[in-house]
Structures are given as C-alpha cells and as structure tokens.
Amino acid sequence: MSLKIDLAFIQPAEHRPKPTFSDAGAATIPLIDFSPLLHHQIPSNPSNPAIPNEISSLIAAIGAACRDWGFFQVINHGVDPQLLERIQAAAIEFFALPAEEKLKVKRDEVNPLGYYDSEHTKNVRDWKEVLDLVVREYDDGLLVLKNRWPEYPPAMSSTCEMYIAAVEKLSYKLVELISLSLNLHAKRLNGFFKDSSCYFRLNYYKPCPTPDLVLGVGRHKDSGALTVLYQDQVGGLDVKRKSDGEWVRVKPIPNSYIIIVGDIIKVWSNEKYESVEHRVSVNSEKARLSIPFFFLPTFSTNVKPLEELVTDENPAKYEEYNWRDYYSSRLGSNFKKMDKENLQISHFKKTTI
Ligand SMILES: O=C(O)CCC(=O)C(=O)O
Numbered sequence: 001m002s003l004k005i006d007l008a009f010i011q012p013a014e015h016r017p018k019p020t021f022s023d024a025g026a027a028t029i030p031l032i033d034f035s036p037l038l039h040h041q042i043p044s045n046p047s048n049p050a051i052p053n054e055i056s057s058l059i060a061a062i063g064a065a066c067r068d069w070g071f072f073q074v075i076n077h078g079v080d081p082q083l084l085e086r087i088q089a090a091a092i093e094f095f096a097l098p099a100e101e102k103l104k105v106k107r108d109e110v111n112p113l114g115y116y117d118s119e120h121t122k123n124v125r126d127w128k129e130v131l132d133l134v135v136r137e138y139d140d141g142l143l144v145l146k147n148r149w150p151e152y153p154p155a156m157s158s159t160c161e162m163y164i165a166a167v168e169k170l171s172y173k174l175v176e177l178i179s180l181s182l183n184l185h186a187k188r189l190n191g192f193f194k195d196s197s198c199y200f201r202l203n204y205y206k207p208c209p210t211p212d213l214v215l216g217v218g219r220h221k222d223s224g225a226l227t228v229l230y231q232d233q234v235g236g237l238d239v240k241r242k243s244d245g246e247w248v249r250v251k252p253i254p255n256s257y258i259i260i261v262g263d264i265i266k267v268w269s270n271e272k273y274e275s276v277e278h279r280v281s282v283n284s285e286k287a288r289l290s291i292p293f294f295f296l297p298t299f300s301t302n303v304k305p306l307e308e309l310v311t312d313e314n315p316a317k318y319e320e321y322n323w324r325d326y327y328s329s330r331l332g333s334n335f336k337k338m339d340k341e342n343l344q345i346s347h348f349k350k351t352t353i
C-alpha cells in the first residue's frame with residue numbers, strides 16, 4: 001500500500017512521537033480537585049490566618065504544579081458538563097461539513113479568524129483543522145480580529161458564547177489561585193484581563209495514515225497566560241516533564257480540564273513558574289477533538305516580571321514586551337512556512353554578565 005502524504009507534514013526524525021507511552025508517566029501529572037471551592041470563597045489576602053486548610057492546600061498544590069510542571073489537570077471545576085456536551089456536538093457537526101462549506105469561513109492573511117486546515121508549528125504543517133474565534137473583536141488598522149461565524153450548525157455562536165462565559169469564570173479562579181500561590185493578593189493579576197484578548201479554538205484531528213511521522217500540533221509552549229483545555233476521550237496530548245525531559249501522554253479524564261501555564265505567567269513570576277512544552281500526537285483510527293480557551297491579557301499590556309517578585313538577589317529575568325506587538329508578530333508564522341524561527345520569550349530574556 002502506498003501512503004501518499006504531503007511532505008510539509010513530516011516532522012524531523014528527532015521530533016516524531018514514540019509509538020507507545022506507559023500509563024505510569026500519566027499518573028505523575030498533578031491532578032487538582034477544585035471541590036473545596038464549592039463551599040469556600042477564594043480568599044483575598046494570602047496571609048489571612050482564617051484561610052481554611054483545604055483552600056490553603058489547594059493553593060499550595062497549584063503553586064507546586066506551576067513550578068514543577070507548568071501543567072495540571074482539574075476536576076470538579078464548576079463548568080456545567082452539559083455545556084461541554086453542547087460545544088462538542090457543535091464542533092463535531094461543523095467539522096463534518098463538506099470542505100466547501102467550511103471554506104466559506106476560511107481565515108485569510110488580513111483576518112486570521114475562522115476555519116483553517118494548514119497551520120504550521122515550527123515550520124512543519126500540523127495534521128489538524130481548526131475554527132478560531134476571539135471573545136472581543138479587535139481592529140487597530142494593522143491587527144484585525146473579526147469573527148467569522150459559520151452558518152452551520154446554526155447554534156454555533158450561542159453555544160460558543162455560553163461556553164466561553166463559563167470557562168472565563170474558571171480562568172479567573174485559576175489566576176486568582178495562582179496569584180495567592182505567589183503570595184500576592186488574589187486579584188493582583190485580574191486587571192490585566194479587563195478587555196482581554198482571549199482566544200477560543202476548536203481543534204479537530206482526523207485519523208492519519210502515518211501517525212508516526214506527523215504531529216497534530218508540533219511541540220510548542222503557549223504564549224499567553226493560561227490555556228484552559230478540554231480534550232475528548234481519544235487522547236494524544238503529550239507534555240514534556242520538566243524533571244527529566246520525557247514526553248508524557250496525558251490520560252483523558254472525563255469532565256476534567258487541562259491547565260497549561262503559558263509564557264506570560266512564566267515572565268510575570270520571574271521564572272518561579274514554568275510554561276510547559278507540549279504537542280499533539282495523532283492516530284490512524286479515531287478523530288480527536290480538543291477545545292482550548294486561551295486566557296490572554298488586554299493588548300495594551302506590557303509584560304514584565306511583577307515588581308513584588310523582583311529583588312536585588314532575584315533581579316528581573318526579562319525585558320518588558322508589548323503583548324499586542326508580540327501577538328501580532330507571531331500570527332504570521334503559524335499561517336505559513338517561514339524561513340526563520342518565530343518570536344519567543346527567550347528573545348526578551350536578559351543576559352547575565
Ligand atoms: O489538542 C490539544 O490537546 C492541544 C492543542 C494545543 O496545544 C494548542 O492549540 O495550543
């Protein structure tokens with residue numbers, strides 16, 4: 001049998017996925033139970049002696065996961081499972097449409113939102129289809145973000161809006177707990193997300209005849225603050241374990257979220273917290289759906305280590321960069337193959353003398 005696949009998809013040998021993963025790796029991923037938040041409020045002051053033990057333990061667990069992994073799974077997160085069912089059903093219906101119907105909402109070089117099937121990560125084409133949306137449309141003359149809603153399924157826009165409202169609420173809880181874990185006031189980071197540039201994506205990975213040669217998404221770190229990711233039960237997300245650099249396959253847990261710490265939290269925390277490298281493997285049998293919500297600050301944000309976390313002994317490790325400019329410079333590079341690496345936070349890392 002000859003398997004013809006476009007060479008643009010083929011990963012360099014050193015980045016191809018291993019055919020098998022042990023379940024033992026997945027068991028080491030931090031799993032955090034948010035049920036204490038069902039009967040306790042998030043405290044505002046990290047040094048309040050009245051913080052209940054189960055909330056202190058929750059904050060400590062989040063801090064440890066952000067430090068040691070840059071990644072964790074959350075259960076009992078408060079997002080209605082029916083909303084998750086509905087958004088998945090809408091996504092499946094959309095991706096099952098004939099190509100010409102999906103192409104009616106195709107992304108273009110001016111406005112990157114809508115349907116897309118040829119994204120590149122690190123200059124290799126990803127084996128996936130996406131539908132991209134923003135929570136707040138934007139146009140400053142140079143950067144244009146305008147949603148393209150498909151006609152089918154007709155409930156797509158209302159379903160996305162309801163789902164996004166729920167997942168945004170969860171994102172605020174996450175950044176508040178992360179602030180507390182850094183020994184900062186719970187709302188220390190909230191102002192950055194007023195008029196946020198949050199981005200929402202439906203990812204569809206159809207079965208692939210050569211899963212050992214390609215990736216659904218090539219290895220990368222997320223450049224925002226946090227990614228709140230839902231995956232179906234097929235599996236394929238791999239994360240790079242910080243302790244030993246091994247790729248670990250994330251075992252799907254029904255009704256759970258995967259939280260990916262992004263580069264902005266790494267910079268804000270002055271590298272106390274890690275942003276995790278991850279990728280998506282595909283398989284030859286089953287299509288996979290994933291739904292990331294990228295929690296991103298307002299475009300005017302200048303990202304730099306938080307003053308409270310910078311001292312003479314621990315000086316700022318990054319130069320300040322503007323989020324809108326960073327974001328816009330990276331957009332071009334996932335649109336098509338480039339001849340150089342795209343912009344990374346390492347380009348803003350201060351050099352030590
Ligand atoms: O499909 C996934 O599980 C993850 C996708 C991802 O890493 C991304 O969209 O940034």
Ligand SMILES: [Fe+2]
Nearest residue numbers: 220221222278
């Ligand atoms: Fe990602």
